[in-house]
Amino acid sequence: MTALPARNFPMHVSVEEARAMLAALLPMPGTETVGLEAALGRTLAAPLPALVSHPSATESALDGIACREADTLGATRERPVGLRVIGESRAGEPFAGTVAAGECVRIYTGAPIPPGTDAICPVEELTDAGDDVQLLRPASPGDVRPEGGDFRAGDPVMAAGLYLSAPRVALAAALGHRELPVRRRHRVALLSTGDEVLEPGEPLKAGQVYDSNRYGLAAMLRECGCDVLMLGHAPDSPAALHDAIERAGGADLLVTSGGVSMGKYDFMRDLLIEHGRVAFWKVRMRPGGPALLGGWQGLPVIGLPGNPVSSLVVFHVIVRPALTGLPVQALTLRAATPFRALPDKAAFWRGVIEGGQVRDYGRQGSGILRSLSDADALVIVPEGQPVAAGDDVQVVLL
Template structure:
């Protein structure tokens, strides 16, 4: 059991804090196998190689006619229609010189055929067909064009989207090995918090963080258990945290990590495990706590709703994604012109709740909300991402600026 190992002097750079957190990521959860219908959003836990060629055979990319390219000269050819092959059918009859077969998209080429001519490029006359000159391989999808047997398809750590599920189905997988969902316990700190629907006494507020943070964690594919509000007593905090650590993979709290005197949460963490208090070089979201209880990681987010949301998206997200088993956890900002001036530098890196709008010329630019208070969730609802203004920077409209979309952050 250790106390806070941080001096608290100065502000810790956000990127440095994220890197430090990543050093404490636990191993991913156990592996389970799920049906493909249940795999959306799960994290792949096995190396996938193709068990077959895709396509399995040379097939037509068009509705048209299969033929031999050698049968067509400079002026085309008049060929006899020898049959028809629909998708799902095949022909074992070898196509003879001077013959063609009607064929539909996806149908296997008959033996002897090496090209397809689109139906709109032909002129039919009963059992005869006038075709133009055609090159070998025209409108043909050859066997193994997409993948061959043994080709790597997907690596462990990939979050499975609709396109990955379709790819797995296309090579015959009906189930897949994934990591069990990360089990996160969510706790709120503050005697002033009440649930929506309850009446408020003077000094009380509704617990927004329970809903925003819980929804965020679930949208990341995690299993969330809500322990509700911790009473501001040492015994209550200690008991709740000890129980949560015995049952869940990761603990996340909001509130109780600033420099106030009501530090029951921090004291409980000190007594139960390890505590680090960091002051981050970011706004909103300066206070952040991190530690462990009985070997289970704990992240303490700020209590102000907007600060809690932004800190979760920027700092906690890569840690939690990696703990879930994901490989790619870095959010890649786009670069867009600022649609505003920033004449006075700030001592902290700014994460401005912003959205992309069109300027007077019809070009996309970043527009921040005029209200950026740490408690204001309305601005996050209005925004579609976060504009990043580095500490000490001034800015003129039109200058390039990094922009993290909420979709890139998984929000």
Template sequence: MTAPHPAPPTFPMFVSVEEARTLLRQLLPERRTETVALASAFGRTLAADLMARVSHPSATESALDGIACREADTLAASPEQPTRLRLIGESRAGLAFAGTVGAGEAVRIYTGAPLPQGANAICPVEQLQDDSDRADGDGVLLLRPASPGDVRREGGDFEAGETVLHAGALLTPARVALAAALGHAEVPTLKPLRVAVMSTGDEVIEPGQPLSAGQVYNSNAYGLLGMLREAGCEAVLLPAAPDSPEALEQALTSIGGADILLTSGGVSMGKYDFVRDLLIQEGKVSFWKVRMRPGGPAMLGGWKGLPVFGLPGNPVSSLVVFQVIVRPALTGQPLSTLRLRAGTPFRGLADKTAFWRAEVRGSQVFDYGKQGSGVLRSLSDAGALVIMPEGGAAEVGDEVDVVLMD
């Protein structure tokens, strides 16, 4: 008697990288809004547009230390024939000069100080010589013409009422500083997703413990922990789960309160890939396997209402899948890439998107060489991924899309 064929899977297999991102986004819970103090805003995602409450600069001011004067009075100035102006006061941040600069006059000015009325140009201190020993009072010699280009115009950066930061922006240090300059002490943000991280496998042990033959330190979990925190998530590190259905089910049951679980290992084709079996037999599967290298065995599903993204166990595969699929879905930001010239050829794969580890040197990118999924130091040394679409290839000099891992 001929054995019956196994039933075909009822879930998508070999999805594209873009499909994997979309399916993951659909499983994530709706984000709640939370207003936080500016000091706690770093790494959060902005939930609403931010408008400037003031103009910046708040007054027309000097970009450097020197003198403020009328440009027309200084056009003939040179080292050979300096132009002399009479000093009538000074302007500094917090104490502006109250008078008006007239013909042949100047005011000492410091970076960020308001430009006096009547002045329209600055001459830097490096191009000045003191001339105060003359009988007619304080004076200064200009060795070159004063420049209007060294004047910062009021509102030149942004004006009051202008929308400067937009909803969805990740609050980097530069954007937090900008929010402060806009006049906001608090900002509306999306409450961070709480993401649990768990490695699986009998061979996985914690760093610092004695390592026996066939065992491996739990590097994946700590790499993912850092990447999650960098993405603005609240990351929770769980103990590694051994290779048994009972232990894995117990670990999943104990999580409590997570928005999503990231597992590392247990989703490939092996006999002891219990994450795969648990999702297929007792949970639900949104997809299994992605058309990418490295990282093809990735799996997305759910178990008792908890979204579960199963990352491959190989360390490079795990971190690359997180960078190109999971991170964009968690942050709501598109995958950030730049265009560089190939310094070496990059091969393509007929049926997969390839993410080749590479080194950036200036405006070029070079194949790192060691592309094995277990070569973890390659991500640290190379620091970049060249994206090669299905069926594509690049020769030296071709432009390629590059993802920076740092």
């Protein structure tokens, strides 16, 4: 191995420090307005108040009759109570009159409750007798949905910074918004490196691998709502890497895989140390320790390890939170098996969740990509703190 270039930057930072340093280098995204059809996966840039109330009227939660609860008390299958039907209320066409004692109207889910009524009896608890119905049990006020029971006009329902999942897009529509203010997507350039890396489908020689990192990372970037600039693949050559980085102009971030460890041919590391800027090199974590953060002519660069598991795990626990602005979502589960600790690194072991517990996946090598597909979670084992079977442990869902 050749001597490494001189360095005056932090080494062996914590996962939390790495995440914060990357977030600090990313430009603050601007704001744009998109229609509901394009909102999935975006981040809300401003609060959304309710423009209407939901429900917009006091309505029925099910099909049946609307009536006065007091008229139905004591109704049983053995001694039903009869009421006279005077009309119906359905969604979009409510009953126009007022219901008096001893009367009811047929009502359907989502239909407004007529004046004079305060309870619902479901159709399953009714028998018809011409213009009358027989109630086999008392009507229930609990099946009445009050106006504004979900939210009222003017309520501050959705906060800025929310990730717009499918249910949240539906909620924004229910609030009355046709267009939504969202953060502009980060534009991220992606480059894979290494002489041994080939495009999937090409014939492999001994020691070569297919470029799983590029396609896995591109998918994860798109899951984060980023626009991805695919720079392809560069061989282990300083000149080729330089040319590839130059094609990333206009990006908010460059993500690379490979070339950042301790080897003679880790030229991405040397290029940033000698001609760019380095914010840190190496993170106290496994897998993924050799990660590097720096910059190239104002462009932030996060260099991920070449091992596929290391690359994807670093993205999951460091890059994704920085790009989305959302914290890592960790759950507490009971450990079904022991998980070993490392003396000077946080470990992110792959685990399988079964019956509310998590067990060791078993094969934890950083080159075993199948483990990330088979596992359900990354089990967080802090530095020097082994986990015994039966202990509570923090996990990050995959």
